[in-house]
């Protein structure tokens with residue numbers, strides 16, 4: 001199936017690091033798109049860029065802290081200057097930082113919103129003139145926690161819930177320009193961040209088995225590539241041309257299927 005993404009410029013936050021973002025980067029490149037990754041500086045990020053560039057992939061990197069609004073605005077200006085109009089913004093960056101109602105401070109809550117939410121607004125606003133010219137699209141990577149709650153993570157839950165609200169708010173705002181806005185909600189995806197969280201537990205293997213047992217389809221974790229496959233479909237200006245304001249759960253039925261199945 002031709003997704004018609006070839007040569008389109010796609011900006012991906014946290015598009016490196018071995019998790020969902022890197023899988024999105026690779027899937028977009030496989031569709032012939034050009035990619036700019038917005039990511040904090042790290043050895044694995046530089047290594048990915050070196051690998052992609054040595055294979056001739058049209059990938060670029062802008063190193064920044066997404067919690068810094070000025071850096072986000074500057075990044076979109078740099079994208080424009082180096083590569084021209086972007087076609088898609090993928091707001092992938094996010095971290096479950098465990099700022100809780102019981103123990104978190106207001107400052108920590110605000111910081112959680114800064115690193116998980118506020119950059120999506122700043123980047124989308126800065127990208128808007130280009131998105132209007134390309135009749136482009138915005139894709140938000142939210143989380144099951146936006147709908148199910150998890151406990152102990154007020155900042156992250158607030159940010160992901162707001163991303164869902166903004167998906168529909170922006171889908172309406174941007175209707176006149178033919179710009180589509182959608183969200184994907186992962187639930188349990190094996191990534192470096194997830195592995196690091198597991199490793200901190202007393203018995204990681206037992207906990208993983210317990211989690212997998214609760215995932216209805218196949219009793220296994222979702223792979224980053226499976227999330228990325230949904231992303232490239234939703235970015236497609238042809239195959240996904242009439243899809244906007246949608247929340248797509250790529251989660252093996254985790255959020256919606258009957259608990260009695262388990």
Ligand SMILES: NC(=O)c1ccc[n+]([C@@H]2O[C@H](COP(=O)([O-])OP(=O)(O)OC[C@H]3O[C@@H](n4cnc5c(N)ncnc54)[C@H](O)[C@@H]3O)[C@@H](O)[C@H]2O)c1
Nearest residue numbers: 014017019020021040066092093094143186188189191193
């Ligand atoms: N893994 C899961 O089970 C799961 C479940 C639900 C939602 N999600 C969401 O999926 C998205 C991708 O998660 P992932 O764990 O695969 O991460 P990822 O691998 O896509 O991203 C990690 C990279 O992002 C960079 N990064 C993170 N915050 C940044 C910031 N503020 N500024 C600059 N760089 C930053 C890190 O340096 C790292 O290189 C996140 O939004 C996450 O909330 C993941």
